[in-house]
Amino acid sequence: MARPNKKKSSRGRGRRPQSTQNQAERSSQNSQVAAAKEAPVKRKFAGKIRLYGDVENDGVVQISFTLPMPACDEARVAALQFAEKMNIQKASVLHMEAIDDDFSFFVVYGQCEAEVDLEQIEVPKLDHPQYGFHEINDMLGQKLDRKLVVLGACIGTDAHTVGIDAIFNMKGYLGDYGLERYSCFEAINLRAQVDVKDLADKIIEKQADVVLVSRVVTQRDSHIEEFKKLLAELSSRENVPAKLIKICGGPRMTHKEAIDIGYDAGFGPGTLPGQVASYIATEALQRFADQQD
Amino acid sequence: MTKINLDRDIIDHCRELAESVAHPVLIYINRHSTVSIERSVLRLLGFQGAHEVEKGMPYPVCNLIVDKLGQDKLKMGVASVIASIKNRYPRWNQAKMAEKIIKGEVNFERLEILPPDKAQALLKPWIDTAVRHIDKMRYRKEDMRHKLGRGKKMGPLKYIIVATGNIYEDVKHAQSAAKQGADIIAVIRSTAQSLLDYVPHGATTEGFGGTFATQENFKIMREALDETSEELGRYIRLCNYSSGLCMSEIAVMGAEEGLDYLLNDAMYGILFRDINMKRTLIDQHFSRMVIARAGIGIQTGEDNYLTTADAFHNHHQVLASQFLNENLAKHAGLRDEQIGLGHAFEVDPMVEDSFLIELAMAQMVREIFPRCPIKYMPPTRHKQGDIFFSHVMDAMFNMVGSMTGQSIQLLGMATEANHNPYLQDRFWALKSANYIFSACRSLYDDVQFVPNGKVMRQARQVLDRTHRFLRKIDQQGLFESIEHGMFAEMPRAKDGGKGHDGIFEKARQYFNPFYDLFQGQGRR
Structure with missing residues (x-):
């Protein structure tokens, strides 16, 4: 029988409870890593930015929503108009599908011209020192x-x-x-x-x-x-x-x-x-x- | 089909231990009744309607009567009191009788206390009407299921929740979900309805995080789903909650309105709603007797333990509780096919091999309770704002569901933990489930597990721990075990919690016609 990973299979033997313990701990560390992703970035923010899709300043945004009407040509146009009213330019309907006879679901892409000036942002933070x-x-x-x-x-x-x-x-x-x-x-x-x-x-x-x-x-x-x-x-x-x-x-x-x-x-x-x-x-x-x- | 070679002897012994744990509890249950049970007896006897005590808060007639009578008179059973009144005033109907009792115009001193057989004979027309109606609804439901069936059978039954707070809005969502492939619609109750000691009345259009469970709402939704079932040629099942302080009344309402499933689990109320354990276990027993007669399926709430306690280390609590719930349900007369035990997919997704652990647990539950329709719950605890990742977790969950041949799959929502599902959230969930169940249709039949592989070892380990855990519960007693926080790490005092003052000991001549009538009903 194939035993691809000897190290792993031996872990389960004999001292099983401990191995599961380790595993859970290890997993916790992983999720800690995931949680830490939000941590403040060292780099200093500066200037104005736009949404980032493929290249800098393209302003690409994807949105999805439901309209209370059947999926039809009119619905497609309505979806585009909604995008336009949300200040999304060059909108295109990537996906339209009937949820049932009365509702339709949309995925729309477009470009958002909006800019945000990072200099203007202030977020109160807890700046107490971390002790052991x-x-x-x-x-x-x-x-x-x-x-x-x-x-x-x-x-x-x-x-x-x-x-x-x-x-x-x-x-x-x-x-x-x-x-x-x-x-x-x-x-x-x-x-x-x-x-x-x-x-x-x-x-x-x-x-x-x-x-x-x-x-x-x-x-x-x-x-x-x-x-x-x-x-x-x-x-x-x-x-x-x-x-x-x-x-x-x-x-x-x-x-x-x-x-x-x-x-x-x-x-x-x-x-x-x-x-x-x-x-x-x-x-x-x-x-x-x-x-x- | 057994796939993970569990030790049958240990399973059998777990069942024996569950019996031994349940025995003293059942003795206690049989010696007591509660205000909720008496109110449901009134409902069954045909006492209907509600009065506005406060403005905009209709309070059911059954509550008013029970409150008026007080525990002193209730000791004999409310049916006994009603029979005595009927004996003296044979021409009063239920409405008249209710009015007289509530106004305090009945002189109880002058009533003769009737022996149970005489009371039974006197109330027979009313009792028969109730039982005939429940049976009619049961046969109707069974006919519909038979006539329409499920359509093309594909994987587990797809269970979807609606929770707008407005029953008419719920209907729209439910019908829409049914058209996209949902098989079961559960109407989530308004937050903390379980703590109300009365059932709200009439159609409701406002709720918090859900829609109030009222008899009228049940009727509206069932009628709408009947219509959709006919249209689709596929029977759409309806689910609600028989839990909390009005557990047995809602069981009666569900029976009368032809519901298909009721969430019914005392442990949930005890641990997560701080309802007194004795109260809710007594209520649970009677409600399950009604449910058995009505041919409704129960669903238990063990899956919730994993939402507060860590799933990886606490699976034995779930399994132990499933053994206990199975035993208590059978004593109340439910058949295996009516016992939908709860189970959930809640292992931290960052745990290595978490999918295998889930697979092992799902397969284990399937094999230990082969005839019970397991209610398999989606991941919730580890879902956060990343709806795209959540959608992938749900897909993994659906995989396990079809790989282990589950019966009822509660579809996960990508936006779980953020808001009540939008129409489009259900749409994604159903689209993905339809795809996975169809793509993996025969997977269950084709998959075997490596002997002594991770899946088998995991299942064996949990079963062993469950066995030890049940032994400990057996030594301590169920009430004491709950007091010590052995379930879901949530200690609850034996005489603490809500609803404790609604319990009373039955008098020697206690009379509840339905207790005897429904005894051992669902069983063959």
Whole structure:
């Protein structure tokens, strides 16, 4: 029998559980690579750019959409007119197909003349330094004489704990330890479906220093609504710790959006616990260290 | 056809363990009833309609009656109370009776408590009407399926979801999908309907992330699909959700409106909706009895475990839960053909050989439950904004579906995790599925796996882990295992969660005519 890859087939034998473990870890690293693709590019942006298809400044764009009419010659013309009204020049219908008697599907190509001036773009970013696990523990251990109370919850009716768990669980995520592992934090994960009222109660009861909230369900911007609800709830309560650091996160979250609705920071998909911990450490030293001295 | 040489002894022992785990649960179930069960008995007895308690919020008559009676009277079974009233006021119909009870104009002190056989005789016309109607809908459905069939059989049944929130809009989407080849239409429910302790009433045009499950909506959609079925010469099946706090009422609604499938799984409610475990397991049992009689197929929700817990390491939880669900379903009288166990394609696509792992899991489930129509769920967890990549994942998923001979394939949407499917999303999904199922039509018959290859080893390993896992559950008990977060890494308290106050112990003379009538129905 052919055995193309001896090394691989021997991996499965005997110590199988370990091999699967390795495999999962390896895969995680891969997805980490995938997540890292968004990382800021070193090159300095400059000047005006246009969309890039085949060559610089060709402005090529592809779009697909549905029209509420049967696929026919009139539909093709209608599709072209839509493209034109979207400022897409030299549009051509690459594909038209009937979805059923009443609807038709289109793939349209064209050129977009629009230009964007990169000098005009400003994106608020978290520019705190990245610390290591021990560094954070040492740093906070020296400067604060207590543990920081960190509360976490997935709020509203959302049952998806993947996000908050990835940040909190002792085991961590992609080999990066979770907040529960840090000796400088008293990390409490309230997990899923936590009502904002209950969370506010808990924040007051524990006199929390940091609160992290997560939403994975984002239909009709329900995550934003829920995040706002928490802020509203907190502002209506008494005895809420004044220096509370408020952080939100989820697959549709950016730092800018978080700031816009009144949080201190927002973390999007692919965030590692260490990044959150570094932020907390930086922010906590600024907010709490003075009073300790 | 067995292809991966699983150890039959271990499988048999897993089934024995499932029986042993289920036994004390079933004893508990049989000693209790819930407000939801009593409301469904009322529905079956012909109590219909709703009153607007708050503006724009019709509240069903059955709820009003049950709330009015209170658990003290419900202990005897609501049917017993109704029989007593009918005994004293024989000329009252359901509407009149409902009105009198709700207004508090019935003097319960003066009612005679009837023994079950007398109550049964007194309510016989109403009971018969309900059962005759359910049976009629069942035969009608079976006739349609027989007459129209599936058209040219090609791969698994293609299951498509619609979720606009507006039932009339849903109809358009559903009919359009059917014309493109969909075999099953599932109307997704409005978010968190499972947490409502009543069923909304009438046709609805607004929902959140889905459309409310109401009897009127069921009827509208079934009628529309009947029309399309005739037009296409192919029977289009309809699916909805019998889960949450109104599990058994929705089972009754589904039975009355001729639905083909109902998502019905207590574990889902417990783990993901924080519904009290005892409440929903009791509800589940009665709802499955109704479902068995109505010839509806259930679909379970094990696939969801993999959306929150990692698929690679937690597959044994899915399989263990499938064994348990199979056992509980059979005790409620369902036939194998009615038990659609849930399974999903959720391994991280970046894992090396992830396709083989999926293949192994799908084949394993197929072989362990050969007669159950597995509901095979598409990837969702690892989908993000890259719709082009998501489309490829769905194609891989469809490949596994046809390669392992699945019965029901829930088609993945490229835009999953971004928004409810648009018309064109379904169009792509169906076009690609039609292509793959046709291109791979005979693949299942032609594929064999290398003995001791990765697929077989993976399947064996998961089965072994499942076996150990079930042994652990058997030692601890099901309730305690859930409390310890052994499923989907989601611990739930035994007496916590929603709906716990709706449970009550049955009195000695408890009477529920349908309980006895539907006992062991679907079984041959």
